Amino acid sequence: MSTLPKLISGFTVIPVAYSYARSTHILYARAHLSKSQDVVYPEKRTLFLVNIPVDATDREISLFFKSSGTVERVVYNRDSRDEAEAEAEEEEEEAEADIETSPPLSPSPSSQDLQPRSKRKQRPTESASPSVVPLPPISLRTLRNTGSIAHVIFLDTSSLEKALVPPTKPRPWPSSSEEPQGLAHYAALYDAQRPPLDVVKAHADTWMERFEFDLAKTKQKLAYRKGEAIVDDDGFTLVTRGGAYGQTLGGGVGVASKAFEKTSRTGSKKKKEPKEKETFYAFQKAEKQRKALLDLKKNFEADKARIDKMKESRRFKPY
Amino acid sequence: MASDLKRKREDQLPDDDEVELDAETAKKHKLPTGEELRTLKDAAGLYQSSSFKLQIDALLPNVRPKESRKAPLDQFLFILRSHLLSLPPIKPQHPLVAARTLSESGVAVPFALPHPAQETKWTVAFEPPSNMHVVGSWANKISVKKKDGKYFGLDLSIEMPAVLSVPRERLLDARYFHKRSYYLAVVAQSISTSFEVDVFYGAALNDPRQTFIVLRPRKGASHDFSKTHAEIHIIPALSSSHPIPLHRLSPCHSNVRVQPPTDALLSITNSSTPIYNTAILISTFPKISLLSTNTLIQSSPTFRDGHTLLRVWANQRGYGEGALCIHGFEGKGLWWASVLGLLLDGEEPVSAVGKGNASKKRSVGKGLSSYQLFRASLDFLAKQDFENAPAFVKSANGHRYSPEEYPSNHSAVFVDATSTINHLVDVPFTSLDMLRYDAQKTLEQLNDSTGTDDVFADIFLRDQTHLSKRCDAVIRVDLSRASKYRSTFEFVEHGTSDNALLAAISRILRRGLGDRVRALAIFHPSSNVRSISEMSRPPRMSVIHIGLIYSPEDAFRLVDHGPAAGEQDTEVAKEFRQLWGPKSELRRFKDGRITESVVWEVKTSDERAHIPAFIVRHLLHLHFGVPIADIKTIATPFDVKLRLPDHLASLLQHVGATGGFKAALTAFDGLVKNLKALDEKLPLALLNVSPVAEYLRYTSTFTPVPISLSSSLALPTPLRYLPQIPIILEFEKSSKWPDDLRAIQKIKLAFFETIASTLMTASPGLRAAVHIVHSCDSDIQDHASLEILTPEGWAFSARIWHDREAVLLERLASPAQTPVTPSPQPSKDQRMARRALDVYTRRFIHAPRHHRAIATLVHRYIAYPGTVRLVKRWLASHWLLGVHVSEEVVEIICARPFVGNGVALPDTAANAPRSKERGFALVIEFLKEWKPENPLFVPLYEDNGPSIEPSVVLQENDVDPLSVKVRVAIQWFGLVLIIVTCSDFSLMRIDDYDIVIDLDPTVLPRYHQNIDADELVWSKSGVGRPTDGDAVSRPGFDPARILLDDLQSTYSDTLKFFFDIYGGHRIGAIWLLNVSRTRPFRALGGFSSIPATEGGKSNEKDKETPFCSIDSPYWTRLNDT
Known part of the structure; x- marks a missing residue:
């Protein structure tokens, strides 16, 4: 060396x-x-x-x-650059949204980076909101x-x-x-991925409680009531895409979703009739026949060219 | 309207003018002439398609002798003719004396059986031939190239003067043949001394009665006709004025006297000698057949092309000469022309009072195109029942012999247009069955062809003689130790002991196998020429191959029923007992019948698949005394590859675990019942539990085995692996689900928890845990599953399918709703949602659908699951499966030989393989030919009719490494053209990899599945360490696989990894092309590196080479401990 x-x-x-x-x-x-x-x-x-x-x-x-x-x-x-950016943005948003922050539920052991997932679990919560029981953190090495x-x-x-x-x-x-390293690492990982049932239960329950709480709060904050159209100061009605089961969650008047529009089943069902009949005049018929014959010839020529190409690669010697 | 039209006219006019001006475009746009038009229409209408016709046109000149090169041969023929006609006569003398004189000049007389003895009173003599003709295919210009670069044959018949033949006694005891042989020997002797050509003896099927002289050109000699690529066959014939009484050669006449009359059984019955008689009749045949064939050619302009196509087709399938041809078709060139004759001229009515007169085929007409003629002849071959329906070609003079005599004395009957000989007299039924099967197969291909090029190549261009691709079972039999005992009568009748033996084998096997097989054929190399100093070939052909084509329903029957007990003494019962020997027993069956029967006992389903091979072995051993060791099948080693080590099997049996697909399905049903019973305790009703596992559709390489908790701890680590069986739970729809992806995942957790705790209280012994994958970075993706370990030891892993997820994910993944500024870069959320959506569709939409489709296939085709398992094992042993080719893709590719190109084949289709070995060979063959650039369509999911859109398209990137590997693997396939052996499963050489990581097999729970697992590893580890310290069982724990996944994600830009997921203990890796060189240093290079040292020069260039990063302690530890 x-x-x-x-x-x-x-x-x-x-x-x-x-x-x-x-x-x-x-x-x-x-x-x-x-x-x-x-x-x-x-x-x-x-x-x-x-x-x-x-x-x-x-x-x-x-x-x-x-x-x-x-x-x-x-x-x-x-x-990845933008990931880091996104991370930064996220943090800012959080800071804005939750002005009164409470200390994290469980301080992360050594570095935030080790467990990116756990961060979200431990998002600082409002004092009044129910707290979330986190899943047990995994204290294993991360691979970069x-x-x-x-x-x-x-x-x-x-x-x-x-x-x-x-x-x-x-x-x-x-x-x-x-x-742990090596095999012990994997064994530990295997066990850590299967937390005790009561922890899972507690986590799911508290998380949902918190979710309901947040949902209720956002609802409260919004001035709009379900089913009512939102009319702004100038008298314009807000029009939005439909939400779950046809409801418009965000308020406003619902219209068909974009995906549905794309199926083009909207609009009139009538098909456009071709303007002119195709085999009405004698010359049209003649044209058509002529075209058919030419196509026949063209296809034949194309086949021939293909076979000739195959011949070059000596494909037609059976044995 | 009128004005509108006028404008239109005007619009077109200038166009036309331009066309006329430009000569080239004019040519293009010119309408085809009437002549052209006819060819165009013919091509589309009278042939399969225009490209088919063009390909036929391209093929034909390649298989015919070239006119321009015939001149030297013609010259030689003239000289030969004058030489032969002026040969000096030889006085009559005793045959043995005459033979001795000849042998002094190095020429043997190819006497037929029985050989002349000292006390014979008749004599042999020689007179110059009275006449000579070029006959057969050469004279009619219908020669077709033979396989393996063999020469075209020019048949030259020399007429033996009538003086030499004396009536009556000549017919007995092969005396005619002795005279013929002597005549031939004299001619051979004189030619070999006077011309510079190589002289040999040849004989179809090595039958000395049919010996002819073969003249081959010598390079650089005075009469060098080697450019013609032909050889001359000199065949002695009887002149038209010969005194032999033809009525004595009728089908029922016996012309063989058996010397030792002690041979009671056969000599008593006045057996006819059809083959013997036909051998004499053939001598009268060359000239008349020449004429009759010529009439055909004159009458039908497409006869030559149709005949050529038919012969090429037949040659490609081994009905002719070659290294591996089907018994009986050698030297039957005239028959093929005769088949076309039957089609063109129709059949001769059997008699006025004949029963089947109405059903006699009419002629197909003389105006058919060559392709139609070919197809019609295939149709005839596919439908003709040679066993029960004799065929007589329309003849000008009516029947020569009474048609009723044929069926009772000959085997198959196909009498030619001159009503002289029965072409098929010595062709066994087994070979004809095979011919029929092949014809059916080809017709099927022609009927549902979409890609014509491929079909054309399959029919005419590709060699179809590979047994492993062709037959469901291939049995190699070494006949050198077979008992030689056959009756003398049979020897004399068949000409050689070999032919007698093969005829008997095919007769007995056909009876023994009965309706278990659709076809059965004996394959052996065709006869070769021999030097004229050899009297006959070494009498024994050593090795034959027997190929079986199973019939789908009956092949694996366990019992063969014979006559009922009441008919004990009848002839039928005796025959049955004689056929089966000691295997035949009188048994009473459940339905009260008491019958003579043969029962085949099998222990496993693997063995059951070998019953037909057992039968062949039993019969060959019983009737022909072939030692069991000389009869080999290819199937057994394949089975071993799919079985767990015996040691483990016995261990598990000891614990009381019964494995198998059926057991797994039962366990699954039990689990579903348990889950449904929980209904009241769950907030939503369980609608559906769908299986998505290969273990539940019979396609996993190994049969699943349960390992219960207690027994798992008793097992040493390398035997501990317990696969998890994924299933999907579907709950009733409810509006109570939250409309948020993260919340949905949490609700799933809650569901799992409830199910787990209630299941555990409901059935004691059951263990359940919620598995949450932390590593996936998005929490909108489905990432949790419920792991259930049943008391019997089956491990399931359940997921919940909630269809609202798809809508939410799609909404998240689709670009923002305002289309004002379409953002080119999808945001982080979008990417995450797309990934989650991908996982969702794979896991919940495609997986169950795929499972259903495959399960249907498994039920329809017996051989399909076995094929999949073999191919999976094979790919895995080449370190590809699961790593580069997913199991599902393998299942789809394997379906190809079964479902065909366009439409799913019916169950009875001739093309579908019926054994896993054949399926395997077909898949490998396909992989070899397949260019991964071409998308592959397998109509798997569509049930009704052909579909316009492909069900499955494989793109190049899916299988890139595969193609490389397959190329390698093909060398392996090339070695085993005749019989696929199994040793090549471990062909993988580790030197092909840049990096090989060795793992310690003693800690790998899956090691027992390794392709050459070493039993010492677990027996040692079981002894060496008590129970590994950690006394927990971890179902589905496969550290090697996780390590591989970790490596792949860590080094995705640097290395490509290969690994045998079935218990491999080595991980191989190769450098990606773009990293394996020295380059300037960059901080964010994305790979581990080491500074390169350039000798002499300064190091300031700052180069570095990527460096094998094997130093990380991370996995070396796996090796250490």
């Missing part, structure tokens, strides 16, 4: 060794340079990592860089796509420099971990 370059287009090459495999994994590290405004990482103490192992956990990364300094947190980047990146934020700036010093030999990847 001594032949490995120390630097590659500004990235420090950090080889990683595993205790049970001969092969070496390569990490690429660089100090974080802030370019975009959306996500802000503290400069000077953020390490930009490329090609992290697919199953790396926070704990493992922290342990790996322990020699350089204490890691404050690790942020994994989704490679190969070659993904992460930002490692240290506690102080000096650690960053230390971390960027090219190592002389491959460093071992810390393997001690809370999260």
